[in-house]
Amino acid sequence: MTEWTKDKEKRILFKYRVTLTFRILRVLLFCFLLYAGYSMITNFIFQQTNMSDKHVFYSELALDWTQPNLQTDLGGPFNKEITPFWTQKISYSVYRVVGTKSYYAGEVSINKPVLTSFANMQVKLNPQNNQKERYVFSLPENPKTGKKYNVLLNDPSVWDVLNKVEKGTVADMSFSTTRYLSPEELIKLLKPYDLHVLWMPLYTGELKNFDPGYAGSSDTLSVPNFGLAGGRGKDGSGQWKDTDLREENLKQSEESMLKSMKNLLNNESKTYYESFLGLHYLPERYDYLQKQGFHTYGAVVTGPVKELLKLKNVKEIRDPKLGDLEFWNWEKNVVQG
Amino acid sequence: VERNLDELYRHFAKPLYFYLLKLSGSPHLAEDLTQETFVRATIALSVQHHENIRAWLLKTARNAYLDEWRKRERRKWIPFAESLLNRREMISPYGLPEDEAIKAENQKDVEQLLSYLPEIYRSTIYLREIEGLSYSEIQKALDLTEGQVKVTLHRAKKKLAHLVENKGWRDEND
Numbered sequence: 001m002t003e004w005t006k007d008k009e010k011r012i013l014f015k016y017r018v019t020l021t022f023r024i025l026r027v028l029l030f031c032f033l034l035y036a037g038y039s040m041i042t043n044f045i046f047q048q049t050n051m052s053d054k055h056v057f058y059s060e061l062a063l064d065w066t067q068p069n070l071q072t073d074l075g076g077p078f079n080k081e082i083t084p085f086w087t088q089k090i091s092y093s094v095y096r097v098v099g100t101k102s103y104y105a106g107e108v109s110i111n112k113p114v115l116t117s118f119a120n121m122q123v124k125l126n127p128q129n130n131q132k133e134r135y136v137f138s139l140p141e142n143p144k145t146g147k148k149y150n151v152l153l154n155d156p157s158v159w160d161v162l163n164k165v166e167k168g169t170v171a172d173m174s175f176s177t178t179r180y181l182s183p184e185e186l187i188k189l190l191k192p193y194d195l196h197v198l199w200m201p202l203y204t205g206e207l208k209n210f211d212p213g214y215a216g217s218s219d220t221l222s223v224p225n226f227g228l229a230g231g232r233g234k235d236g237s238g239q240w241k242d243t244d245l246r247e248e249n250l251k252q253s254e255e256s257m258l259k260s261m262k263n264l265l266n267n268e269s270k271t272y273y274e275s276f277l278g279l280h281y282l283p284e285r286y287d288y289l290q291k292q293g294f295h296t297y298g299a300v301v302t303g304p305v306k307e308l309l310k311l312k313n314v315k316e317i318r319d320p321k322l323g324d325l326e327f328w329n330w331e332k333n334v335v336q337g
Numbered sequence: 338v339e340r341n342l343d344e345l346y347r348h349f350a351k352p353l354y355f356y357l358l359k360l361s362g363s364p365h366l367a368e369d370l371t372q373e374t375f376v377r378a379t380i381a382l383s384v385q386h387h388e389n390i391r392a393w394l395l396k397t398a399r400n401a402y403l404d405e406w407r408k409r410e411r412r413k414w415i416p417f418a419e420s421l422l423n424r425r426e427m428i429s430p431y432g433l434p435e436d437e438a439i440k441a442e443n444q445k446d447v448e449q450l451l452s453y454l455p456e457i458y459r460s461t462i463y464l465r466e467i468e469g470l471s472y473s474e475i476q477k478a479l480d481l482t483e484g485q486v487k488v489t490l491h492r493a494k495k496k497l498a499h500l501v502e503n504k505g506w507r508d509e510n511d
C-alpha cells in the first residue's frame with residue numbers, strides 16, 4: 001500500500017485532472033448562478049419600481065417636439081429590461097398618422113446607463129418613411145438679414161398627384177408659410193378645410209439668439225425641426241395626449257409644452273436633455289417662447305386628398321411636400337388620443 | 338504549458354506522496370492530498386512563478402493536509418458526517434498520543450515514531466533528514482525563519498530522542 005508504483009502515479013495524475021475539471025466547472029456554474037440570480041433580482045426591482053417611466057415620457061416629449069407626425073401609443077406596451085450594470089434598455093414603436101389611422105413607422109431604442117453621459121436614444125424608422133426629406137420647413141424670412149422668402153415653390157408634382165389619385169384616399173402633407181403666424185391664426189386659416197393639423201414648426205430664436213445650423217438655397221432657409229404637437233402630460237390618473245391640434249385644445253397644448261420644457265430644465269441636467277434626448281438649445285428656446293410667444297411657419301396636416309388639394313389656393317402656403325397615401329379612413333371631426 | 342505541468346507533477350508526485358503519507362498516516366488520504374496539491378498548484382502557478390518549485394509544492398501539500406484536518410474538525414459537529422465522509426483515518430497535526438508510542442510493542446522503526454510528534458516537528462525532521470532539504474528550502478516550505486527552522490529541528494530531535502529513550506531503544510553506549 002505504501003510503496004510507489006507507476007499505477008499509483010497514473011491514478012494520482014488522472015484524479016488530479018478530473019478534480020481540476022470539475023472544480024473549474026463548479027466555479028463556472030457558481031458564477032452563472034450568481035449572475036442569473038443577480039439579474040433576476042435587478043430585473044424584478046426594475047419592473048416593480050417603474051423607474052423607466054420617466055425616460056419613456058421625456059423621450060416621447062422629445063419626439064413630439066423634434067419629429068413631425070411621429071406618434072407613440074399612449075400607455076402602450078414598451079419593452080424594458082435592465083442589465084446587471086443597471087443600464088436600462090427600453091424600446092417602443094412609433095406610428096405615423098395618415099387620415100385617422102396610425103401606421104407603424106419604426107422603433108425607438110433607449111439605452112440609459114447609470115451615467116447619463118453615456119445614454120442615447122435612437123429612432124429607427126422604416127426606410128420608406130424618408131422622414132428627413134418629407135418634413136423640411138422653410139423659414140419665411142432670414143432671421144439675420146431680414147430677407148423675405150416668399151417665392152411659393154409650389155412643387156407641381158404634389159398638386160398633380162393629389163389631383164390624379166382617387167378621392168377615396170387620404171394622405172398627409174407638410175407645407176411652409178409665407179409669413180409667421182400664431183398657431184391660432186394657422187388653425188383659423190385651415191378651418192374651412194376638412195383636415196387635421198398634426199404638427200407645427202415653431203420659430204424659437206434660431207440664427208438670432210443661437211445657431212443650431214441651417215440648410216437652404218436662394219429661396220429657402222431651414223433650421224432643425226422644433227415644433228408644437230398635440231399636448232402631452234401627466235395627471236393623477238395617468239398620462240394624456242392630444243393626437244392633433246385643434247382650436248379647442250391649442251392653449252392646452254401650448255401650456256403643456258411650456259410646462260414640460262420647464263420641468264426638464266429645472267429637474268434634469270443639460271447632459272440629459274441635450275446628449276440623451278437630443279433637445280439642443282432648450283433654455284434659449286424656452287426663454288424665447290416665454291417672452292415672444294408661439295410663432296409657427298408651417299404645418300403637417302392630414303385628410304382626404306381632395307381636401308388637401310384645396311390648399312393649393314391658399315396664398316400663405318408654400319413649399320408643400322406630400323407624405324403617405326392610404327386607403328380611405330376618415331370621419332369628419334374624429335377626435336383621437 | 339500543460340505538458341510542462343504534467344512533467345513537473347510526474348517528477349514531484351513521489352516525494353509529495355511520501356511527505357503526505359508521513360503527515361497523514363494514510364496511503365489513501367496521501368493520494369487524495371497529492372492530487373489536491375496539484376489542483377491547487379495548477380490554479381496558483383498560472384498567476385505566479387516560483388523559483389523553488391519543490392519547496393513551494395511541499396508548502397502547498399502541507400496546507401492541503403492542514404486544511405483537510407480543519408475540515409474534518411468542523412464536520413465533527415455535524416451528526417453522522419464523520420462516519421459518512423471521513424472513513425479514512427488521519428494523523429492529527431498534534432501527533433498521536435505519546436502513551437500509545439510507548440505501548441506499541443511492534444514499532445521498531447524510528448521513522449515510524451515520527452507519527453507521535455506534532456506536525457511541525459514531523460515536517461521539519463522529515464524534510465531535513467529524509468528529503469534532504471536545505472535550511473532555506475525548509476524555511477520556504479514551512480513559512481519559518483532560518484532561526485525558527487534550527488530551533489524547531491533541535492526540539493524535534495530532542496522530542497524524538499525522548500520517545501526513543503522512553504521505549505528503551507537507546508543503547509547504553511549512546
